[in-house]
Amino acid sequence: MRWTLDRLNRLGASEFEAALGDIYENSPWVAHAGAEARPFSTLSALHAALAAQVDGADEAARLALIRAHPSLNAGAFRAAPLSADSGREQAGAGLDSLDDHQAEVLARLNQAYEDKFDMPFVMAVKGHGATSIVAHIEARLNHTFAQEKAAAVAEIHRIAYLRLCDRIEDSL
Structure with missing residues (x-):
């Protein structure tokens, strides 16, 4: 509506x-x-x-709030319930149609991110695809916890605006 x-x-x-x-x-x-x-x-x-x-x-x-977001990966897309908005956003980024290799890479990076920061990787994916998302996860894995919390909140604000x-x- x-x-x-x-x-x-x-x-x-x-x-x-x-x-x-x-x-x-x-x-x-x-x-x-x-x-x-x-x-x-x-x-x-x-x-x-x-x-x-x-x-x-x-x-x-x-x-x-950060932890309320779903992981960005094909496994989460196929298995976990997503909000209607998250489902559309992830599908728009092609996360519902990754090949097995792409899904494995994304799942591995998401796990590394969650292991390091104890929260899901959050990104406003509109206008991005798997390659871009992977590059962002790899870059953000170099953040400190404080930097990453700030980055995640900034992405959440962008998601909300969209x-x-x-x-x-x-x-x-």
Whole structure:
């Protein structure tokens, strides 16, 4: 369903949370808290308000948000339940049609990443394919834990923005 900002601005808090509670993967608390910042005059203002909730959250909440994201790999795509948004995003990046070698490489890198950081690799995959995703995982494996938490949150904000763009008409 496409929403207008005017309509979102007029919703009650629980309806607002229901409408946007999945923008940040499995973390409706972001939309719940962001509802307080209404009214929004632009999609960018809405995104900034939601992002501010994440950025202002404590460390445990941000880590839980990162861990709420599914792994990016063919095995996860085939076996684990994904949100509708994550399924579309991963399919759009071709992760549902990797050959066995590509799936093995991606699974191995994801495991190395999860072993090092104790969280899934998170990336806004729109516009990327397997080769690009592999390159990003390899590069980010060189990060420190603090760098990677910051990178993961930045990617989560990008994912949220892209999801908002898909759902909201940026006009009142």
